[in-house]
Amino acid sequence: MVAGARAVARGWSEPHGLLTETPMFEGADLPALRGLVFGGHDIRRGCIFDAAREIYEQTGTIPYPMLRQLAPDLRKVTAELRRGTLLNAGRTITRLADRAPAAKSVRAEVRRLERDIRAFTKRHKLTQCVCVNLTSTEPQLRLGPAHRDLARLEEAIDRDAVRSVRPSLLYAYVAAKLGHPFIHFTPSNAALVPAVRQSFDDSGVPYMGSDGKTGETLVKSSLAPMFKYRNLRVLSWQGYNMLGDRDGVVLADADNKRAKVESKDALLAGILGYPLHTHVGIDYVPSLNDLKTAWDFIHFQGFLGVKMSMQFTWQGCDAILAAPIVLDLIRLAALAQRRGETGSLRHLSCFFKRPLDVDQHDLHQQWHLLADYAQRARQG
């Protein structure tokens, strides 16, 4: 994401994949791409130039000559990275980390994250700061009273109730506290629990989630309405996903996978309006690295009860699909804050597998929400 943002900003690459660079948003009060400053918390050490080079070696998606030109930019961002939190992250994510988890207490950890972000915005004299949760999919958090109400959450943090938090909850909580718009890009259920949403709402800060819709689910939500338009009855929709990067490692853990599968599976019955046989498989195939491959099989019934089928194979590079969406969301969240919008940003539903406060899963209906918004935003 960082490499691409810089490459486009410097004019070294076309802005394919970025909606905020199309005429749709011309004239809207978006922050300029070249003005974005990146920082973050990461549970793994190391330079993001090296990470980008690893991506090049595995999948070739960042052209090598460009990568070398971007090295100074990437090194600069590396200097802005701080140690991420691993508080109750679950064993699989914890195993991925190579930075020692050293939280004295939940409250201390919260303070550390806060301090880091404050220093970052101050150092760069930022007028706005958008926080995006890009952590690996966490095991589902069992929700309790501490998650229903802000006061009780504060209390849980104070009494060091580690089991009641997850990293994504802490990041969201801190963003709300600091008054920064928040984008929840993963399916983890801990980030936007009611208590955290209350905090955002209290301070009038916009947020949206959850789980970026980048590949197979995007296709699903684009294709499923067609069957409805023709009154063709979908009998079964089987989806098989294969991926081989760190996401794949995390999702190979059944606890972490559950949240993801639910997020991917919910939308079909919603679009079609009836229950149907579905399956979402996610398998770890290391040799694929980031080149996610999905195969979907759709069995449907038409006139005279005749059964027919459709199948598709999606071969997309996950990071390449996700990165521009994250950039779009950052800029659109900043725009929303500038426009004084609060609460969940429902017009961004087309970017998410589980759009907050939006029941509509039909991609085309979601698109109209965004298109209408863009028109208003263009007019100021």
Added chain:
Amino acid sequence: MVAGARAVARGWSEPHGLLTETPMFEGADLPALRGLVFGGHDIRRGCIFDAAREIYEQTGTIPYPMLRQLAPDLRKVTAELRRGTLLNAGRTITRLADRAPAAKSVRAEVRRLERDIRAFTKRHKLTQCVCVNLTSTEPQLRLGPAHRDLARLEEAIDRDAVRSVRPSLLYAYVAAKLGHPFIHFTPSNAALVPAVRQSFDDSGVPYMGSDGKTGETLVKSSLAPMFKYRNLRVLSWQGYNMLGDRDGVVLADADNKRAKVESKDALLAGILGYPLHTHVGIDYVPSLNDLKTAWDFIHFQGFLGVKMSMQFTWQGCDAILAAPIVLDLIRLAALAQRRGETGSLRHLSCFFKRPLDVDQHDLHQQWHLLADYAQRARQG
């Protein structure tokens, strides 16, 4: 189509595939399915029960026990079939015919078709009659002055200008003359030439076309917007269609195929808004019979110029997909006439590969036109 209409009307089969049987049109002034009476012109002799049995033997799509129960209904409709016209139909279609073409002159042929339809409506005391053009795809007609203006078309017919007509032109012309709504379900360019449209418009009779959107093109028009929504640049869209029925025989003739390919190919640039590399292949594969199989390959470019791909295989039974659409169109054309609508029925664009007077190829946008119309129609 006839077998299915009767099977659904008698309650022997679910109305899958029929939009006019969904809540969407509940309360609209549609003719009842069980009230439809079928007749027609055909260039091939023989009982439609035998034709239906042949379909069973080749693809099994009509369940055999139901077929036997439908025999009396199908024999009754057979008695309503008259000899179709072959005037300037082209060699491939003419070769399919087994009824001797015996036109004395174009005008005599026109009178015969007229007489047949008049007798049919009288015999059954019909209040409305919708004509549907389901002839095989004809070679493209080179348009000239005779097609631009009704008076000159009449004149051409009178001086027996056989080269200026095609069967589909004659059927449309006769429908207009008799004041019957007309549905042009094939890509032949002869049916709705300006002179014929003028005739419909003069008498205030509605019509729509052309080329039913049943399979691969339907998927295309549902999927292409997704790439636009994400600003993913489509580099190439290759489509390969295989089919093995009489349609396949006709489309194996390059003259007839041209019209079809153009109809299938036009929409992508329209939806995406830029020119792109496309290909539409249609091959005759006899063993498939009616079980049309299409494979599409979509090559697209995302962030940082990375190329990715998607492919789909569509395995649909062409007749099973087309039949309910034809029934829907018959009923919706009748509804339009009842509601006093005239001209091209643009709200039916979602059913056609080349919707008349509609530039919008995005299936979802087309759907909204129909949904809005249905809402108005439900309210009377």
Added chain:
Amino acid sequence: MVAGARAVARGWSEPHGLLTETPMFEGADLPALRGLVFGGHDIRRGCIFDAAREIYEQTGTIPYPMLRQLAPDLRKVTAELRRGTLLNAGRTITRLADRAPAAKSVRAEVRRLERDIRAFTKRHKLTQCVCVNLTSTEPQLRLGPAHRDLARLEEAIDRDAVRSVRPSLLYAYVAAKLGHPFIHFTPSNAALVPAVRQSFDDSGVPYMGSDGKTGETLVKSSLAPMFKYRNLRVLSWQGYNMLGDRDGVVLADADNKRAKVESKDALLAGILGYPLHTHVGIDYVPSLNDLKTAWDFIHFQGFLGVKMSMQFTWQGCDAILAAPIVLDLIRLAALAQRRGETGSLRHLSCFFKRPLDVDQHDLHQQWHLLADYAQRARQG
């Protein structure tokens, strides 16, 4: 299988799928197809004509008019069916049964099965009788001392050690006892335990197994050698199987599935000669009934380390693929007995996913074993 055997014997259908009807076996001393008499043990009640009609209704694979003509033949075979055994069959298979399991003891059950088969061969004055195990995949049997040696197995049966047997063990044991060649067409590990093989070997009766190679695995074993021939390194081979019939119900039970997956998965490393990442998924998709659909994705590496891929979709009707193989195996087992062959019939390895006593999984190598045998058999 019965319907097809009769249809081909009566000349109503071509012998597609049957290798024993090709010139390959012309002149070999095979029992004639029309001379085969069918009987069996089944855990479900009911007429096999009704079962065949159900197949017609679900998938249309047996043409309806032929089905009606075959009714007398099918009813005759129904009269030969006896109650199957459910001794320690596992909960999922037991749930499928609609005939009351009423075994007094293991030994009593063995005697009943024996009696049934003896009566069958006597009633029809058969000169040979081949037993085929077509039971659903059982949960794996934990093998112990009772399975290593015939005397100890007899002893276990006598002391009613229900946990030490499975239906497929009992059928194989009885076949050996009666001196009938035995074909083990499923992956259940209980059928051909050493003790049972000892019994066959003692009486010089031939047998073979296990798990008929009908679809996706057949393709695998045909395709994998190609990668070896080109020194292309297979990195991952993912296989996803979907099926919806009773087999699917049974394999949805993880206990039963395990045996099947192992049987499908073993062969790749064997053919390629190195360990590789593989996955075999089997999912129950009811709407598919017997029309099994499998998708395989093969990721491989070539010159300069470049990764490439191949994928295939197999859409086969499981019963239609298996039935002729079972008929071939029956006839080839009878031939082997006539030729005085004993022990495992290794020349039949090409028909099995896990061929007994054969390490070779390359389909083409297996084929040569059969072709050489056929040549010898043709010459007497």
Added chain:
Amino acid sequence: MVAGARAVARGWSEPHGLLTETPMFEGADLPALRGLVFGGHDIRRGCIFDAAREIYEQTGTIPYPMLRQLAPDLRKVTAELRRGTLLNAGRTITRLADRAPAAKSVRAEVRRLERDIRAFTKRHKLTQCVCVNLTSTEPQLRLGPAHRDLARLEEAIDRDAVRSVRPSLLYAYVAAKLGHPFIHFTPSNAALVPAVRQSFDDSGVPYMGSDGKTGETLVKSSLAPMFKYRNLRVLSWQGYNMLGDRDGVVLADADNKRAKVESKDALLAGILGYPLHTHVGIDYVPSLNDLKTAWDFIHFQGFLGVKMSMQFTWQGCDAILAAPIVLDLIRLAALAQRRGETGSLRHLSCFFKRPLDVDQHDLHQQWHLLADYAQRARQG
């Protein structure tokens, strides 16, 4: 090919794709990979380092850091390239050239090619020189008396009968004259006409062709036998190939394509033993560059006449698949010469779509020819 040969020779890349680097040929008297010296005739100017960089930019198949390390090697080979001949090459190939075609006469051109090769072998003090024809597929040459007999071919060359030659004929003719083994890697019919073969045979020089079997056809020849093994009747086999490199440009010309399609299409009926419906499409899809994508659909009939299907998608990088085969063939041709073999090298049939003097298209049978040969060669 050159980049890969050097990378493997220097130990910078694994020898994936090279059969001559496997234990199969251990101990055979093959020339060492690191000892190979490359030169050639090319119709396009320019450095092969630049060509390799272009490949990197388009498809990323040569890793960039390795490419830079290889630069000196590639520049050295560039210095060995001479102007290729364009005599009667056809318009499409001629259009690709950027070196002025300047042949005074056919004989003069022959002398020039001869001179170049002689100088090359002398300059590097080579003990053996293998010529490989890698020119683009030419339009088919209409064969006449001049091609049947060496004396008449000489005469035609002397009377400057330009229409009777093609570049590939001239290269083969010169190789024969100089006594160099010759590998014909393309489908052009001009290379190994009887007159040229006579020249090779007269001087006892081995040769083989034609048309390297690298991708879709390789899969076909591996898969088709499976249907025979099961007596499954193949009804239709449709193959669609898409490619976007210079090969694609040449094959977009119908004259050039014809030879290729015939080469790809012939083998199925040969393997299966009966005529069947086949189709081979080749389409130019520029965005794919060298990443060839093929889709095949196989329709087949089994027991009880039931139709089933299989489809596969092959996504291979053409150059990456072809390069190691060319290296294998160079080394195996050199080995054959060392072993005193003459005439067509039939044991190399597995590498060709149309193996000279070999009727067998079954990949597995072809493989046995090579495996047997390798065993003999290993033993000296």
